[in-house]
Amino acid sequence: MKEYTLISSNNDIQEYRRHLEKNNTSIVAMDFEGEFNLHVYGEKLCLIQIFDGVKYFVIDPFNISKEELAKTLEDRRVMKIFYDAISDSKLVYKQYGIKMQAVYDLKLLVDILDFDKRGLDAVISRLLGITILKKKKFQQYNWTLRPVDIDAMQYALSDVEHLFVLKKKLFMQIEEECKTEELIYTIIKKAVDFDKKTIPGILKSFDYKKLRSTEKKLLQKIFDIREEIAKEINVPPNLVMNKSQLFRASKDFTTIKTMEFNRRIPRNIRNKFIERLDMI
Known part of the structure; x- marks a missing residue:
């Protein structure tokens, strides 16, 4: 040892x-x-x-x-x-x-x-x-x-x-x-460019590139709200809304209403998340 x-x-x-x-x-x-x-x-x-x-x-x-x-x-x-x-x-x-x-x-x-x-x-x-x-x-x-x-x-x-x-x-x-x-x-x-803006991996993915322009804009808005909620309760963003749910919602926003939440997300936080999404 x-x-x-x-x-x-x-x-x-x-x-x-x-x-x-x-x-x-x-x-x-x-x-x-x-x-x-x-x-x-x-x-x-x-x-x-x-x-x-x-x-x-x-x-x-x-x-x-x-x-x-x-x-x-x-x-x-x-x-x-x-x-x-x-x-x-x-x-x-x-x-x-x-x-x-x-x-x-x-x-x-x-x-x-x-x-x-x-x-x-x-x-x-x-x-x-x-x-x-x-x-x-x-x-x-x-x-x-x-x-x-x-x-x-x-x-x-x-x-x-x-x-x-x-x-x-x-x-x-x-x-x-x-x-x-x-x-x-x-x-x-290969010197590190510290000032280069970091783009989240999901926004560089092949699935994201396949989206239409309007779908990309909607996904970005949902993504930002997901980040806010995750930061507020200190959990990984994927627990608030996983990648599959995020892409489904960007293509069909009505899926938000039937989305299944992770059990770690309190009910009041789930309601707050839905309320913020409804304001988009």
């Missing part, structure tokens, strides 16, 4: 940065666990896992200020090895306005090397011959819960355990295949 230092306050995270400075640490492996509209409303950073090559650290951000998180994540003096960092970078920007700096995303190297399977576990298995256990068990874990399950924490730490070795192996292969220059160009081109 991996031992780790828990960082859960402003004082803790300040001490962590002093530890990095004292030990002249200029590179760490890092990963996030978050909530993405699966158990509660919205997208939230829930854990930051760190490995400095010797020690493991877990930052619990719930009681740490935005300013202290920014000092850690925006520090250019410490390189942060990630695997597929785009969604993590966008998460902390959306939630805190933090623009992560000095990020070394190993997924870019895997893309350049054109691996057939590009998930982190598949890459670890291919290059290191290691199989990550209990993956499925924690894919839908509720990371907002405290305390975090012991096995879940160990699973989270496994995402940073091998990043140093992966970095070395991947870069060696990049050099062997004479793709260093391509890597440099890719890093420049």
